[in-house]
Amino acid sequence: MSDPERLWDRAIGAAFGGAGPGRGQQLGRFVLGARVGVGATGNVFRAHDPDLGREVAVKVLRTDAPELVRRFHREAALCARLQHPGIVPVYERGAGPPPWFAMKLITGRTLLALLAERGAAEPLLAAFTHVCDALAYAHANGVVHRDLKPANIMVGEFGEVQVLDWGFAGEAGTADEAAGPVDGAAAAHSPLGLTLVGSVFGTPPYMAPEQARAELHRVDARSDVFSLGAILCEILTGAPPYVAADQAALLELARLGDLGPAIDRLVCCAGPAELVALARQCLSPGSEDRPADAAEVAAALHEYASSVAQRLTDARATLLAQLRTQRLRRLVLLLGLALLAVVVATVWGLDRMARRRVEGARVRLRRTMQEAIQQEANQRFAAALRGVERGAALLDEAAATAEVRAELATLRTRIAARQRIRGALAALESIGVDYADDPPGAERAYSQAFAEVGIPSNQSPERIARQVADLPTDDRPTLIRALDDWAAARFKARVQRSGAGDLLRVVQLADSDPWRQQLRATVIADDPAALEQIVPSGDGADTVLLARALFAAGSHERGRAVLEAARTADPSNFAVHYELATRALLAEPCELQLAESCARVAVAARANSPAPRTLLARVLRHAGRLVEASALHRQARELGTLGVWGEAQAIGTLLLHGDVAAAQRQAEALARAAPDTAFSHDVLAFLADRRGDTAAALSAARRAATLRARFTGIVRHHWILFLAGGPRAVLGVVGDEPTPGNAIEAGYSLYCLGRFAAAERVLRSASAVGVDALRARVSFELGRYAEAEEHCARARGKEDLWVDEHRFAAVCARFRRAAEELASVRGSADLRDLPPARLTLVGRLCLRVGRHADAAELLERACAERDRVVPALERELAIAAVLASRSDPAGALRLRGVARAALERALAALNARLRLGSMAAQRTVLMELCRWQWDERLAPVREGPPDWPVQEAKPWRELWGAVARTAAALRMPR
Amino acid sequence: MAPGETCWTVIEAAADGDPGARSAFARAYLEVVRVVLSRRWARSPLRDAVEDGVQEVFADCFKAQGPLSGLDREHPSGFRGFLFGVTRIVALRFEEGLQRDRRRQEMVGSAEPSTEDDDLARSFDREWARALVRQAAHRHQDASVDERAWQRCELLRLRFSEGVPVREIATRWAADPAFLHHELARARTEFRQHLLAEIAFHRPQATPGEVERECRELLELL
Known part of the structure; x- marks a missing residue:
């Protein structure tokens, strides 16, 4: 037998052996x-x-x-x-x-198929009652189904009902093999902290919140009751409680127990009030609020069925009695009397109906007000206000008394005030996040938020301190933290050191806690070494304060260690997890899993606050889970005011989702609501740029630029003026003589154009964050390496440097030493014998001292020797080759080919880096590509002479097209 | 299998929430993922998380804006490449999670999961090949509508899976050995056609020559 036949025999053996x-x-x-x-x-x-x-x-x-x-x-x-x-x-x-x-053997159709037909509700309700009876029996025997859904319910031809698929069932009071670990502690400490098998294999649209959250110790008969409620909800409204585009989003909704839309649907549906009430009770997010087991649900259904039967019997009896009466009247009474009787009966009936309607409206009004008070107690102010408005709509129908109207008005005023204060506090919690982007905007936001709370910030420190001390105990810590954050943000931005000191003095007066007093004193003294010695107090919010101070002072490792230790000590602390999630998101490489798990803890710890949901949405958006992120933004907006930062995040998600029209609407609304906020104009500029309206883009971008005292956005973020109009547009706004505040933007633009000497002149007067790091780069390009090292030393510990900026000082030192050696090497022939390890260094040096042909040759060899592509090095090779081609007409074509090949390799490597998915990688790649697009030394190959041969012009056009596409995709706000 | 149906139509229907398509997807592919992850994590603390991993792969495949949305359906690796990619990403995600957890808890003494991508790729390819021949057997059985066709399937099973000689089968069934040899040859041809159809189902863009070549490679893997 030949070998192929043996292979076939083996395949057939495997096929039928494994086929079962x-x-x-x-x-x-x-x-x-x-x-x-x-x-x-x-x-x-x-x-x-x-x-x-x-x-x-x-x-x-x-x-x-x-x-x-x-x-x-x-x-x-x-x-x-x-x-x-x-x-x-x-x-x-x-x-x-x-x-x-x-x-x-069961024949018939599943309830799922019957529901899909949307036929009469009665047979579905009858089948549902049978399901409840079967579940009641199972619960009585201590068995919980745990995967109850319409697909697992079979309805026979004669209406017989059977509950199928008990593969995930568990027994109450016994160890649960079916679902893995049973106690919440085990779930929380499973090696991966992921959802467990038992819950994962459930069906999210019908899953109780505790089951979706894998809190298996809490899964009992009441979890099945939730599933029954979900099925009843689908029978009454046509859809299960949770509706989303995909499984992940459904599971997230189930985890969050987001039943608002389902309850709204139930309230609006035409189903009997008793069944709607039963479904709502079964769907209570807290299991203790649901019926204890299916027997209670079945009893309620039977009671409803009996009441319906009774009502039918009564109606029939009434009808018969009326018929008898009419016959008698026909015999005995005259026609006029009969007519009179009819008129009287009609008037009486109408009166009775009117009284019933008023009475019903009163009951609904009272219930609505009670629900609003309950929502207020749960700090769900938006929902409470909606309840109040529903109540207001019922006032006339209920013929409400003046007292009731006054009571409702008082309720509305009180809830609105609490919502305003809560919104202001929530805004205060998140303002610090975007302070560095837009310090004046953040200053305005802080002042406004304090004014909302009733504390104008333009008063004397003593007065502010007194007012803070007079606040209710619940709100005081938030305000003190906000003052601390405000001061820390000012310190970090290095724009208002004296202002930061003033704020710290205010908060020192308002807050007498000794540990925080010591921390603030150390911050005021600007002593990083002493800061590192401070032992955390054990309180989460204090730890975050310390960590932020450490990060601001450049002690990143210590700051991170402090947060990690606090997280271990208190695995549910809001402040620590919120801060750690933010840091993990911005880390390089991005720690998405850590960011998500921390953000989820923060959401759980502050279920009624919009800020943690916005943060979690940002994390999920970065992970590409846009549907979930959008849902979280919606939930956050339900909970209260998002603030500028939160709105910005929501708009960013819409843009990434491709919902440009909605993003435009929201940005316009934000621009109207907060006209002095630069971000909304940034977005409008971005959208104008995207649809090709460059004039509108630049106009909006200039508006954003004028709102910022300084344009830190260029260096740290994707700033539309730079991206849409390029460095020349920035220089157009900044003017010929930039102020010290915005000289860094002018310097950076000149640096991107390759005009290093001009950049250096401008930067001499600058004093902003990032200026020392940029001056180091400019000095480096000018070949003054010792100076570059000095700038690096000044930047370290003072500025929030990127990873490669930390390494830059070492690069400068290596160049300084090599430059000293190169001074003795005169001819190109000497360079040809260089060992491979020296090629890069000497090649780059040659570029900077104007020996372009040598630089091109050495860098080409250096790139070929390397086992991986370094985009910056390939760019320098391209620049050297282009510059060399200008003085070598005979070799120009070859040199331009070398340049193009280098840029193509670099672009491929940059795209590979983008696949790492970190925000830092996106930022670095964008800035690198911008340099390609604007560096004047590359202009000959970017624009090209009109008489270029086609075979050379076409690949260059394709390359720059690819560069433009990649850069455009990265301009999305992140 | 409906006319015009390919692995992509099935997975797209599954991503849209069609229960039948999800069931077909789970039946055909989850066992591959389960076996691959079980082998990879057999000696690591992740061995208890295999079902979680399988579930994650399942969820990732259908995630909105997930890997499916940006997929090149004409890529030579076809659906196998897609499923391998998702499985690999999930495996690495779990392993990173374990490492991080371990660093945090300073756990020592547990065997490391196998983290070589080559191991994962080899293991995945072998299981993929097994899954495809199993699916081909299902096709064969489903297509055997009459008694004689069904007997041919049973003949293949007895001969090649259980190793029973044709002469002994003939004795058991009271049939002529020469006739059974003839039926066996016919059954082999039928199975071959079903396997080629299964491969084409997963590579709808492939030419008949490419399907034949992939079939040969698949047999080598078993």
Whole structure:
């Protein structure tokens, strides 16, 4: 036999050996027939029982995974034990392999299929009642189904109902093998902290919040009751409680227990009030608020059915009585009297109906007000206000008294005031995040938020301190923290050191805590060494204060260690997790998992605050989970005012989602609501740029630029004026003689144009954050390496440097030493013998001292010697080759080819770096590409002479097109 | 299998939430992922997280804006490459999580999970090949509508899976050995057609020659 035939034999053996049993085979005494169902782990066959001459169903497990085998046997045992007409009976089982069990063959359609037809509700409700009865029996026997959904409910031709698929069922009060670990502690400390098998395999649209959150110790009969409520909700409203585009988003909604839309649908549906109330009770997010088990649900349904039957009987009796009366009247009374009676009856009926309507409206009004008060107690002010408005709409219908109207007005005023204060406090919690982007805007936001709370910030420190001390105990710590954050942000931005000191003195007066007093004193003294010695107080918010001070002082490792230790000590602390999530998101490489888990803890700790939800949305957006991010933004807006930062994040998500129209609407709304905020104009400029309206883009960008006292956005973020108009547009706004405040932007623009001497002149007068790092770069380009080292030393510890800026000082030192050696090397011939390790250094030096041909040759060899592509080096090779081509007409074509090949390699490497997904990588790649687009030394190959041969012009055009596309994609706000 | 149906139509329907398509997807592919992850994590603390991993792969495949949305359906690696990519990303994500958790808890003494990508790729390719021949067997069985066709499937199973000689099968079935040899040859041809159809189902853009070549490579992997 030939080898290929052997291979075929082996393949057939593997195919039929692993295919499991099939038609015609015998399992136990059952002969398998056609396969009637297929699942992820097993098959269901129609089978014949020759002993009893009947048809049965045989379920066969297709895998030998121990966990699944155990679960399979457990399902068989549970179904065999539960003897109820609504639960499919098991006849026999076999251990296998493969394991199997035989059960009753059920024919009919699933409730899912019946719901899809949207037929009459009565048969669906009848089937649902049977399901409740079956579940009630299971619960009475201590069994919880845990995966109840319409697809698992079979309705026969004659209305008989059976609950299927008990594979995830568990027994109350016993160790739960089906679902893995049972206690919440185990869930929280599982090696990965991920959702557990038992909950993961549930079905999110019907899943109770505790089940979705894998709190398996809390999953009991009331979790099934939630699923029953979900099915009832679908019967009444046509959709299950959670509706989303994908499974992940559904699971997130289930985890959050976001039932607002479902309740709204239930309230608006035309279903009987009793059933709506029952569904709402079953869908309570807290399990203790639901009926205790399915028996209670079944009892409520039977009671409803009885009341319906009773109402029908009463109506029939009334009708018969009326008929008898009419006959009698026809015989006895005259026509006029009869007419009179009819008129009287009609008037009486109308009056009665009117009184009933008023009474109903009063009941609804009272209930609405109570719900609003409850929502207020839960700090859900937006929902409470909506309740108040619903109540206001009922005032006339309920013929409310003056007292009730006054009571409602007082309630509205009180809730609105609390919402305003809460919004201001929430805004205060998040302002610090964007302080560095827009210090004047942040200053305005702080002042405004303090004014909202009733504390104008333009008063004397003593007066502010007194007012803070007079605030309610609940709100005081937030304000003190906000003052601390405000001061820290001023310190970090290095724009208002004296202002920061003033603020710290205010908060020192308002807050007498000794630990914080010591911290503030150290910050005022600007002593990083002493700061590192401070031992955390043990309080989460204090720890964050310390960590922020450490980060601002450049002690990143210590700051991170302080946060990590606090997280370990208090795994549910809001402030620590919020801060750590922010740091993890901005880290390089981005620590998305850590950011997400910390942000989730922050959301759980502050369920009623919009800020942590906005942060989690930002994390998920960065992970590409845009649907979930959008849902979180919506939830955050429900909870209160988002603030400029929160609105900015929501707009960013819309843009990434491609919902440009909505982003435009929101940006315009933000520009109207906060006209002095630069961000909204940035977005409008971005959108104008995107649709090709450069004039509008530049106009909006200039407006944003004028709102900022200084344009830190250029260096740290994607600033639209720079991106849409390039460095020349920036120089157009800054003017010929930039002020010290915005000289860094002018310097950076000149640096990007390759005009290093001009950049240096401008930067001499600058004093902003980032100026020393930029001066180091400019000095380096000018070949003055010792000076560059000095600038690096000044930048270190003072500025919030990027990773490569930390390494830059070492690069400068290496160049300084090499430059000293190069001074003795005169001719190009000497350079040809350089060892590979020296090629890069000497090549780059040659570029900077104007020896372009030598630079091109050495850098080409250096790039070829390397085992990975370094984009900056390839750019320098391209620049050297282009410059060399100008003085070498004979070799110009080859040199331009070298330049293009280098840029193509660099672009491929940059794209690979983008796939790392970190925000820092995106920022670095964008800035690198901008330099390609604007460096004047590359202008000859960027624009090209009009008489270029096609074979040379075409690839260059393609390259610059690819560069422009990549850069445009990165301009999205992140 | 409906006319015109390919692995992409199935997975797109599954991503849209079609329960039948999800079930078909799970039946065909989750066992591959389960076996690959079980082997990779057999001696690591992640062995208890295999089902979580399988579930993550399942969820990632269908995620809105997930890998499916930006996929090049004409890429030579086809659906196998897509599923391998998702499995690899999930495996690495779990392993990174474990490492981080371990650093935090300073756990020592547990065996490391196998982190070589080559191992994962080899293991995945082998399981993929097994899954495809199993699917081909299912096709074969589903297409066997009459008793004789079904007997041919059973003949393949007895001969190549259980190793029973044709002569003994003939004795069991009271049939002529020469006739069974003839039926066996026919059954092999049928199975071959079903396997080629299964490969084409996963590579809808491939030419018949490419399908034949992939079939040969797949047999080598088993």
